[in-house]
Amino acid sequence: MKYPDSNGHYGQFGGRFVPETLMTLLLDLEKEFNKAMKDPSFRKEFAFYLREYAGRPTGLYHAARLSQTLKTLKVYLKREDLLHTGAHKVNNTLGQILLARRMKKTRVIAETGAGQHGVATAAVCALFGLKCVVYMGAEDVERQSLNVARMRLMGAQVIPVVSGSKTLKDAMNEAIRDWVTNVKDTFYIIGTVAGPHPYPAMVREFQSVIGIEARKQFLAREKKLPDILLACVGGGSNAMGLFYPFLDDTQVKFIGVEAAGHGLHTKAHSAALCKGGVGVLHGTKSRLLQDADGQVQLAHSISAGLDYPGVGPEHAHYKATGRATYVAITDKEALVAAQLLARTEGIIPALESAHALAYLPKLARKVKAPTTVLVCLSGRGDKDMNTIKEHLFHE
Amino acid sequence: MNRIDHKFIQLRSSGKKAFIAFLTAGDPDLAATEQLVLAFERAGVDIVEIGVPFSDPLADGPTIQAASYRSLQKGTTLAAILELVTRIRRKSDIPLALMTYYNPVFNFGEEKFAVQAAAAGVDGIIIPDLPLEEAGPWRAFAAREGLATVFFLAPTTGPERAAAVASASTGFIYFVSIAGITGARQAVPSEIKAKISLAKTLTDKPLCVGFGVATPAQAHAMAQIADGVIVGSAIVKEININAKAKDLPQRMQRFVAGLVRAVKR
Numbered sequence: 074m075k076y077p078d079s080n081g082h083y084g085q086f087g088g089r090f091v092p093e094t095l096m097t098l099l100l101d102l103e104k105e106f107n108k109a110m111k112d113p114s115f116r117k118e119f120a121f122y123l124r125e126y127a128g129r130p131t132g133l134y135h136a137a138r139l140s141q142t143l144k145t146l147k148v149y150l151k152r153e154d155l156l157h158t159g160a161h162k163v164n165n166t167l168g169q170i171l172l173a174r175r176m177k178k179t180r181v182i183a184e185t186g187a188g189q190h191g192v193a194t195a196a197v198c199a200l201f202g203l204k205c206v207v208y209m210g211a212e213d214v215e216r217q218s219l220n221v222a223r224m225r226l227m228g229a230q231v232i233p234v235v236s237g238s239k240t241l242k243d244a245m246n247e248a249i250r251d252w253v254t255n256v257k258d259t260f261y262i263i264g265t266v267a268g269p270h271p272y273p274a275m276v277r278e279f280q281s282v283i284g285i286e287a288r289k290q291f292l293a294r295e296k297k298l299p300d301i302l303l304a305c306v307g308g309g310s311n312a313m314g315l316f317y318p319f320l321d322d323t324q325v326k327f328i329g330v331e332a333a334g335h336g337l338h339t340k341a342h343s344a345a346l347c348k349g350g351v352g353v354l355h356g357t358k359s360r361l362l363q364d365a366d367g368q369v370q371l372a373h374s375i376s377a378g379l380d381y382p383g384v385g386p387e388h389a390h391y392k393a394t395g396r397a398t399y400v401a402i403t404d405k406e407a408l409v410a411a412q413l414l415a416r417t418e419g420i421i422p423a424l425e426s427a428h429a430l431a432y433l434p435k436l437a438r439k440v441k442a443p444t445t446v447l448v449c450l451s452g453r454g455d456k457d458m459n460t461i462k463e464h465l466f467h468e
Numbered sequence: 469m470n471r472i473d474h475k476f477i478q479l480r481s482s483g484k485k486a487f488i489a490f491l492t493a494g495d496p497d498l499a500a501t502e503q504l505v506l507a508f509e510r511a512g513v514d515i516v517e518i519g520v521p522f523s524d525p526l527a528d529g530p531t532i533q534a535a536s537y538r539s540l541q542k543g544t545t546l547a548a549i550l551e552l553v554t555r556i557r558r559k560s561d562i563p564l565a566l567m568t569y570y571n572p573v574f575n576f577g578e579e580k581f582a583v584q585a586a587a588a589g590v591d592g593i594i595i596p597d598l599p600l601e602e603a604g605p606w607r608a609f610a611a612r613e614g615l616a617t618v619f620f621l622a623p624t625t626g627p628e629r630a631a632a633v634a635s636a637s638t639g640f641i642y643f644v645s646i647a648g649i650t651g652a653r654q655a656v657p658s659e660i661k662a663k664i665s666l667a668k669t670l671t672d673k674p675l676c677v678g679f680g681v682a683t684p685a686q687a688h689a690m691a692q693i694a695d696g697v698i699v700g701s702a703i704v705k706e707i708n709i710n711a712k713a714k715d716l717p718q719r720m721q722r723f724v725a726g727l728v729r730a731v732k733r
Contacts, residue, residue: 080601090570090597092527094622094647097629236533242524249526254648256624353571353597354524366545367575368523 076390081270084393086386089269091356094253103271105176110278115171122167123282126200127157129164131283133290133447138417143433145442149299150420150450151287153311160423160452161283161311162193166262168279170197173260180204180259184248186213186241186307187377188220189423189452190264195229205229208248210240213377220456238371241381245355265308266385269356273385280314287447288318295445301326301436304449305428306399307343307379309388311451316397326398328436329388330428332374333401343372345384346392346399359386375404375460376424378452406431408464411454423452424460471563471591472616472639475514476674476695486640486696487512487687487731488676489724490567492519492535492704494544496711498552504707507717509562511725512732517594517698520549520568527569527596529651531701535708546572546581550588557589565592565618565639573606582609592616592639600636607636616640621667621675623647623657634671643667643677643694651701652682656690664693684730691731699727 076083081103089099109115123129131152140148153161166183173181181203185191191207198205207224211233214221224231237243245268252261266273266280284302291299302319304312306329319325334342342348345360352361354369362370362382372382391397402410407424410431415421422430429448436446454461479486489508493501505516521536521544528536546568553564566585573581573595585593593615598606600619610617616639621630624647634641643664645656660677667675677690678698690697703724710719 088602089599090602091599092596092622092644093599093620093633094624094644096599096601096622097624097626236530237524237537246524246526250529250649253527256647350575353574355526356597358574361571363571363575365575366547367572368540369571370523 076387077270077274081274083387083390086359086389087270087273088358089356090353090358091269092253094256095269098256099269099271106172106271106275109172109175115175119168119171122171123164127163127167128155129282130286131155133287133294136418139414142413142417143437145437145440145444146433147443147445148433149291149445149447151283151315151447152450153283154420154422154426154450154453158189158193158196159455160189160193161280161314162190162264163196164282164314165264165276165279165310166190166193166197169260169262169275170201170203173203174201176260178258178260180206180255181262182206182208182248182251182259183262183264184208184241184244185264186210186244186380187456188213188217188224189378189456191229191231192220192223194262195224195227198229199227206251207231208234208244208251210238210244211235212239213241217377217456240371242369249355265310266313266387267308267355267357267359267383273357273387276310277313277317277387280310281317283311283314283449284316284318287315291447298322298325299445299447301328301444301446303328303330303429303432303446305330305379305425305451306346306384306388307332307381307425308383309385311449313385313387315449327391327396328432329397329399330432331399331401332376332379332428333403334373334375336403337401340370341373342401343374343379343381344401345382346388347401354383357386359384359389375407376428378423378425379428400432402428402431408461411461412465420450421454422450423454424457426451470614470616470639471561472515472565475563476640479514485691485694485731486514486674486676487728488515488517488696488698489513489703490517490519490698490700491707492521492532492539493549493552494521494539494542495535495704495707496538497542498544498548500716502552502555503717504720505556505562506560507721508724509560511721512728513562513724514696515563515565517565517567517700518549520546520566520572522569522572525569527649529649529701531705532650535704546576550584553588553590563591564589565594566590567594567596570595570598578606579609582613582615586613586615590615592618594618594642596620600633618642620644623663630667631670634667634673637673640674640676640696641667641671642698643675645677645679645681648679650679653680656680656686661693684726687727688730688733697731
């Protein structure tokens with residue numbers, strides 16, 4: 074069966090857990106999204122902007138020197154890091170802003186943690202001349218000042234969120250509060266495969282271009298499908314974008330890599346799938362870091378893009394059905410992996426993507442040569458240079 | 469009979485409107501909440517809504533967010549709130565509704581929560597992030613235990629959906645005055661009158677207006693068009709201002725009595 078069902082459920086996960094004020098809006102959005110997907114002119118327009126503005130298709134690069142160090146693995150990198158604004162996020166913001174235009178919305182809001190989704194939203198708002206408001210935890214505004222400046226340069230208003238933990242989860246709360254207050258003219262561009270239905274399905278659709286391209290490219294190169302797909306999972310949009318087009322290729326294994334932060338034995342991690350329980354946050358039922366009373370706990374990761382206590386509901390469903398396996402990588406392991414890719418290939422990965430790369434040596438020890446792995450290199454590391462300097466060069 | 473239903477029958481037969489007061493459980497602490505509920509009863513409040521604090525209260529404005537945060541810092545849990553209700557029930561028969569986000573209920577276990585809430589003496593449950601589409605299992609448990617489940621009508625709710633919400637809601641219908649979050653506002657929108665008239669053609673269940681109602685004047689105006697008026701943030705704010713006062717319950721009794729008078733006048 075194809076998920077989600079008509080109420081946005083992926084098995085026991087997903088759904089629409091939102092205030093009544095938003096329900097009509099979500100039902101309208103779903104209708105409009107389904108209509109757009111059946112409209113060749115929408116698909117044509119989306120493909121046009123992906124190609125001409127974002128820079129698609131991205132390359133599928135055989136990382137030969139990296140593979141040599143791993144012995145049993147032949148590694149291919151899907152180069153989402155080469156996209157405009159520096160990560161896969163722009164695939165989704167382009168798709169959603171085209172929908173916003175169809176729905177005649179004049180104002181766009183977004184939440185952002187590291188600022189990558191905020192930057193990708195600010196860019197497409199500038200492209201189409203829509204007013205853009207980005208909610209960002211006050212703490213993240215401090216940590217990611219360069220991305221804040223980028224968003225402002227492109228005309229977005231960045232609102233620091235001082236409630237709660239002052240990070241991504243609170244930015245999302247505040248964006249939802251804005252949305253519920255300004256339903257008439259405002260479109261909420263959610264950055265990942267989470268939130269209430271139809272967002273997980275919609276973001277999956279717009280990010281699927283990653284897997285669709287990668288599948289064709291890999292087949293052309295290797296004349297077969299990859300053995301394993303590997304991607305980092307915060308909310309899970311780059312992983313879903315890569316995995317979904319391979320869903321029916323049951324011989325292809327999916328591995329999602331969460332952030333183990335200081336370690337899964339500590340409280341400082343973001344591994345909602347590996348360690349979380351079932352719960353409801355930000356309009357969807359999924360796995361979630363929470364205490365015994367159902368209060369949401371704070372996540373931690375060195376990578377701000379993975380620093381979220383929830384995860385997309387379809388990932389929770391893949392875990393429940395065994396379609397995908399989820400593992401976790403610590404802050405330190407991710408830093409080592411970033412260094413390894415930089416030195417073997419001359420590519421500096423985002424720390425999010427470095428979590429996926431960090432699983433390669435562990436995987437290499439478990440499999441026989443030659444095993445082919447397709448890794449989603451979801452973003453570039455420019456934004457993380459301050460963190461990398463601090464941790465690797467002790468500056 | 470459920471105390472909320474009984475209350476509305478009484479009010480209707482005497483031609484009066486309901487005043488519903490909200491407060492966040494555990495702010496400033498659970499002992500104070502107990503005293504405050506009893507003080508509200510003395511002030512003439514018809515129904516008390518006890519708010520269960522949640523880490524991510526996305527339907528709430530800054531006042532109730534802050535109260536939830538303070539309460540959680542004190543370690544308030546859903547189980548402790550049910551014990552609080554048990555204690556209140558020894559002293560009072562005032563209709564009580566718990567207002568809670570869905571995750572604490574889901575985590576507690578929907579069936580277990582319905583059973584224990586009813587046993588403690590809760591009369592109704594209001595879950596702002598549980599729309600009709602997701603409420604199937606909960607409604608069955610609540611109905612079995614004799615708990616009312618209050619659903620919301622929002623300014624964005626279309627006629628077809630409104631009919632479904634009105635038919636599912638028990639106890640009363642929570643009419644959201646304005647698209648937005650909880651919190652005091654300068655003015656309550658004028659189009660609300662037409663919307664309530666429309667809703668009245670769909671149902672004869674009590675319609676109570678909340679969100680943004682803060683002053684006695686606003687409460688009075690709403691009482692002219694609806695069956696009841698709900699005030700939350702204005703009360704929560706006043707509790708916080710007086711949180712350290714030894715005579716907090718007396719002060720709040722006076723404050724709330726002003727709102728009650730405005731509604732009954």
